[in-house]
Amino acid sequence: MKVVAFNGSPNREGNTWHAIRMVLAELENAGIATEIVHVGNKTVRGCTACYQCAKNRNEQCVLPGDEVNEWVRKMKEADGIILGSPVHYAAIGGTMKSFLDRAFFVAGSNNGMFRHKVGASVVAVRRSGGIPAFEQLNNYLNYSEMLMPTSNYWNVIHGRAPGEVEQDMEGVQIMRVLGKNMAWLLKLVEHGKGTITPPEQERKTWTHFIR
Secondary structure, eight states, X not given: OEEEEEEOSSSTTSHHHHHHHHHHHHHHHTTOEEEEEEOTTSOOOOOOOOOHHHHHOSSOOOOOSSSXXXXXXXXXXXXXXXXXXXXXXTBOOHHHHHHHHHHHHHHHHTTOTTTTOEEEEEEEESSSOHHHHHHHHHHHHHHTTOBOOOOSSOSEEEOSSTTGGGGOHHHHHHHHHHHHHHHXXXXXXXXXXXXXXXXXXXXXXXXXXXX
């Protein structure tokens, strides 16, 4: 099994990276392979709502010049996905949002590529705005019918300078518990394959309020 984590911070080894590493350490202790992809320092164009990924159904975004399609492939191949972001104005980083908008639209337009994968979100923040950013990340997971492990509090850790989150002892515990629960859920899913039949995927129903 493998989990791929996406670091939405402009800083390669800032507090978002430290938070992700805390979770991954528990997964690695459980024998699960891990990888971190640095997204936040890249130039990623936002979704243009061209719907070509839905039309072509080739599991790719048509926008050129970045690594989004490579990252989508990594997500498809992984058993679990972690989304990590710093907090910018009580929201996730702009580059991370551009990536996630495109990646999850591609996935949703191509037979629900991330459906029933295990997914979790983590957020690093100096002081306030962590919960709105955490909920923003979770929206992608919820919409995609992913399975979400929990911790003993919201997955938000506090610190300003890189590494300061290591001093947030409650935050450290939150990440550790999340990692353990994610490893457990991944193993439950793996052992259930071929034994428990998953629910049949339903075709999306669209209701438009302006007619």
